[in-house]
Amino acid sequence: MANEPASEMPEQSLTAPATTDSNPTAEASNPIPELSTYIATDPDEVLSAHRLIADSVAQQRQLAARAIIFHPVWVGAMLAVFAIVYKWLYHDSSDLPLIGTTGAGCVMAGLTLVRLWTGGYIEHAEHVGTRAWLEGAEESGGDKQEILVTKFGEKIIGALVVKGVQEGRKVHGVIRAWTVTQRYRGKGVGSGLLEEAMLVCQKRRWKGPEFDEEHANAKKLLPSLFNGPFERRERRARGALENLVKKK
Template structure:
């Protein structure tokens, strides 16, 4: 007696055409070749490029992103003020006083008065956070040009390095890096060599001018929908590499104290979201520096 087959047949089974024959042939299904439509869809995906920007138009687009990040601080500050516990308590107290002082207890009158108080509350917050808009509009091209101690443009220094991330033709991230030469007060040989090379001309002398110095990040931002996706971290890695190519393998990179988003226009008790963002950025930079050092040790 024949028993049931315990092993299933994974491929399609085609029996012979002859009815009298008991033999069967098994054919294996082949993977279909990718269609032209699927290939075209992959070709339509724009490339993601990241590096030091050399064209003026690209630098202008990057500075526009920095200006947009300054303007977006108004929304963050407004949100912090609207939902701050102290402000919310004051608003609730004002609404309660209006309700108690209304002798007629008229619902329509109460709603009108309370709506007016809420509108006044929001307009006051809008007034105190409005300074971010002129700050964003004041960011011009000369912001990336170094100045001397007198506040005038330094003709001997080069403009800041602008690193950008582009998704196709769209600029989605920007980082502004300033290379700082070693200070003469340090009394080091690198500082002396840097001072002497400043008087010379040529690319070699320009590179020696920053030997022993460090990099300062003056702006770092990405478009909202591309944040927390690794684009900012890649720009930090590029900034570290650009700094160490010019200043030396051990050159450090830090955030500037007066970076583009450092000015706070509201009271300090409302700046908690900004301080938290600064701490997160510092942690991200420390992680990028650690990754760069580990990569150098592997080499």
């Protein structure tokens, strides 16, 4: 939903800024790229959307690292390590360089541990980036899935995967992935993709849509203590979809 499964509610639009002194010649030579959202059928567009989704999973490693490093427990642990180093090594001012290098070594060891803890997101991104992940949902029954893309000019900046899953006599529209390039988040692109997913469900007479419990960005690899940022992003994403559904 993001990376982030992040919530991209409309804040700005991808349009040209208003000017009081327009230059028709300049506007003609530098046309504003068109923003469009639709179902991808071209193999190259499907591939680009798939890569964007896998990249959003890999980017979760950075979020996970920040969640650890800036957590009060981790900060407290680092301060405790420095205190212990200082107590053991300090006798006079000549020991300060040794304390500094030892403390720096402890920090590097801690960052190495963080890197190991968060490395699983790279492995998960590699899995999401496989054809088996993209096409494997077809084995679960129901109707076909659709890959929606948003293009700004010729560049794909957003992607969403919605799948029809059979539950009893009804088919539910399930969102397996939803992401927007970081540069364009907060500009309404994500909301546009969700609205298009709602239209797909209406046309196919699917119930929903709703987020898959195991969507591309749902995996949590850290101890629950550090999952606060992921849980907040999940709530925002689901809240964004619920708000759109209510408006309809």
